[in-house]
Amino acid sequence: MDTMRERFAPVVTRLLDEDPGVAVVLAEIGRDGFAEAERRHPDRVVNVGIREQLLIGTGAGLALTGMRPVIHTFASFLVERPFEQVKLDLGHQDVGAVLVSAAASFDWPAGGYTHMAPGDVALLDTLDGWTVHVPGHPDEAETLLRHAIGAGEGKDDKVYVRLSVQSNERALAVDGQRFLTVREGRRGVVVAVGPMLDAVLAATEGLDVTVLYATTVRPFDAGALRRATEAAGTDVVLVEPYLAGTSTTAANDALADVPHRVLGLGVGRPELRRYGQIEEHVTAHGLDAPSLRKRISDFLDTRVNRPAAGPRLTPA
Template sequence: MDTMRDRFAPVVSRLLDEDPRVAVVLAEIGVDGFAEARRRHPDRVINVGIREQLLVGAAAGLALTGLRPVVHTFASFLVERPFEQVKLDLGHQDAGAVLVSAAASFDWPAGGYTHMAPGDVALLDTLDGWTVHVPGHPDEAAALLRHAVAAGDDKVYVRLSVQSNGEGLPVDGARFRTVREGGSGVVVAVGPMLDAVLAATEGLDTTVLYATTVRPFDAEALRRAVRVARPDVVLVEPYLAGTSTAAASDALSDVPHRVLGLGVGRRELRRYGQLAEHIAAHGLDARSLRERIGGFLEAGVRA
């Protein structure tokens, strides 16, 4: 199966052909995938070189002229390194763009800590007005990329990952999807965490919600779920643990509830290892998730 990133260049190249407002801004990463598109649209496929601050600044300039820039590189170089430009050039100037990342939290362990960005969504949470898509399958990535580009002049972050669920589900760029219903609690699985969550909760009487758009947070879906299930909520996110716990608590502010945030820990893993080893080390494999989710929900029953 191809990866989410494999879908990126073909989808956006078609959007360049279809919409004269679309422009692509790259910082060396991914340039080869746009070779043909650059021949067709030399004025709208721009490579700024390894200059990530310029990457975002140039995109903001294009947006202010009326274009819809799609900006791409590794997450750590797209959100963390040029954060001041994301904050000021895009946010402060009300300039919209579609930021599309690669490498997720630790997709390429051999790249070391410089190429890991588990805090990207939490960092964007410090800013106003960002939509954040976290697809869990290449089909969902393609759909959400199109949705993001078509979203007027909004500020949108699309987080691509090597990790993927076995099957894609219909996504609308807004709402959580109910995958399983139960009464003993609610588990929200974000993007590529769905398969592991379904395996971890097999046989448990839990509702499983699937989230591929996490900002804005679908508060109403969570509120509906806790009307039929005990208001014990577990969030399983493929980035920094606890990123969405405040959003979940805000959604249930008038309901007595418990929230557990599972995701990537803050402790730096200094051995390169393999992707699966990093997943396990952060407790995001199915077996670890079953222990942590089961223990949390059982404690709620005893309380």
């Protein structure tokens, strides 16, 4: 099976051929995948060199002319390093682009901490109006890329697509909006984000919990979470492949009118200062199936008795 990133260039190349309004902006990383597209569309495949601030600025300039720019590099160089340009050139100017990252939280451990970005989604959360897709399989990545690049009639949406080497065994029918119900139970709700689904399903095997699958995390599907808690109870565990707790505020807001508990699991804040392998980082952050099972079970086993919540308020 190919990886999400290996799927990225062929999909976007086809879209370049199909739609003269699509452009690609690169900063050296990923250029080889667009070599043929660059020959066919030299005016719409732009490589700015190792200049990440210019990467975003160029994409914003293309957007101001009515183009739909697809901007790509590693997550740490796409969101963190040029964050001021993301905030001003795209956000303040109110133009859209599709930011497509690679390397995720720790996909290339040998690159060191400079190439890791577990805080990318949390950082984008400080800005308004971003859609965030976190596919868990290459087929889902293709679906969400097509959705993102064609988003909005005026193609002015701001979208972040987070690609990862980590992948689930099979793809699900994602639509760029809703959480999917993968398993139903009555003892709690576990939300698995993107490539965390397989580990969550293994971790919760035999546990009486509902499992929701999230590949579009912003906007957060509050309705799906509320519906799941009506049958499964209001103990909620979020399992995210980036900074732990990134979506706890969104979950708390979704359940603001009822007593509830939320546990956010994800990449921890302490820096792991040895390169290691991806699997070792997953285990060190407690995101492997055995660790998740213990953390989820311990959380559910410490439920406290509360008075009945009574009827829920209808959300505005």
